[in-house]
Amino acid sequence: xxxxxxxxxxxxxxxxxxxxxxxxxxxxxSKYAMAWFRPAPGKEREFVAASSWLGDGTYYxxxxxxxxxxxxxxxxxxxxxxxxxxxxxxxxxYYCAAPxxxxxxxxxxxxxxxxxxxxxxxxxxx
Numbered sequence: 001x002x003x004x005x006x007x008x009x010x011x012x013x014x015x016x017x018x019x020x021x022x023x024x025x026x027x028x029x030s031k032y033a034m035a036w037f038r039p040a041p042g043k044e045r046e047f048v049a050a051s052s053w054l055g056d057g058t059y060y061x062x063x064x065x066x067x068x069x070x071x072x073x074x075x076x077x078x079x080x081x082x083x084x085x086x087x088x089x090x091x092x093x094y095y096c097a098a099p100x101x102x103x104x105x106x107x108x109x110x111x112x113x114x115x116x117x118x119x120x121x122x123x124x125x126x
Contacts (some may be wrong), residue, residue, distance in 0.1 A: 001026045001027075002012040002024065002098055003024070003025045003026055003113075003115075004022055004023070004024050004096045004097070004098060004115055004116065004117035005022070005023045005058045005117055005118070006020060006021065006022050006094065006096050006117040006118065006119055006120035007020070007021050007023070007120055008020040008021045008120060009017070009093075009120030009121045009122045009123075010096065010121075010122070010123070011123045011124075011125065012020065012086055012122075012123070012124055012125070013124070013125050013126075014086060014087055014088055014124055015085060015086065016086050016124070016126065017082070017083060017084045017085075017086065018083045018086065018122060019080060019081070019082050020036070020048050020080065020081040020083065020094055020096075020120055020122070021078055021079070021080055021095030022034070022036075022078060022079040022080070022081075022117060023076075023077065023078050024077050024079070024096075025074065026077065026100065027071065027077075027115075028074075028077065029053075029074065029077055029078075029079060029098070030053065030074040031053055031102055032053050032066050032098055032099060032101075032102050033050060033051065033052050033053050033098075033099055033102070033104060033107050034050065034051050034053075034070075034072070034079045034094065034096070034097070034098055035047065035048070035049065035050035035051070035096075035097045035098075035107055035108075035113065036049045036050070036070065036072060036094055036095070036096060036097070037094070037095045037097055037110055037113075038093065038094050038095065039092055039093060040043045040092075041092045041108035042112075044110060044125040045095065045097075045110035046061070046106040047109070047110070048060070048061055048064055048068065048081070048090075048094070049061070049062050049068055049069075049070040049077065050070065050107040050108065051071070051072060052107065053079050053102055054102075057061075058070050058094040058117050059107055059108060061108075063089075064083075064090075065082065067084050067085045067086075068075075068081060068082065068083050068084070069081070069082040070082075070120070072078070076083065077098075079096060081094065083122070086124045087124060088125065088126050089124075090122060091122060091124050092118055092122060093119040093120065093121050093122070094115070094119060094121075094122055095116055095117055095118075095119045096117040097110070097113035097115065097116050097117075098113060098114070098115040098116075099112055099113050099114060099115075100113075100114040100115075
């Protein structure tokens with residue numbers, strides 16, 4: 001029912017920027033938390049950033065804090081991830097995720113999310 005489609009990935013040199021987008025259908029994302037994840041060693045999905053639906057709260061992994069910014073355009077039902085000062089270790093497939101309900105235990109755990117996009121590849125060269 002809920003569909004998420006990521007875009008905006010690409011190849012960029014270290015220190016460059018990219019803006020990822022997640023277009024949602026079948027749900028008004030303004031009523032739900034939304035998040036970005038990427039694969040990590042020993043993990044299926046590693047938390048990157050999240051946006052709560054209540055209180056305008058944003059949350060970031062320590063590894064991206066100060067460099068990445070998560071935001072929404074509710075009119076377009078789209079989630080964004082602005083990535084600045086990119087590093088080679090940021091290279092990954094980035095996934096947009098949505099939970100099954102508005103109230104979840106933790107926005108940083110991949111197990112809390114039921115809906116996932118297909119991912120968009122980000123490659124950062126040195």
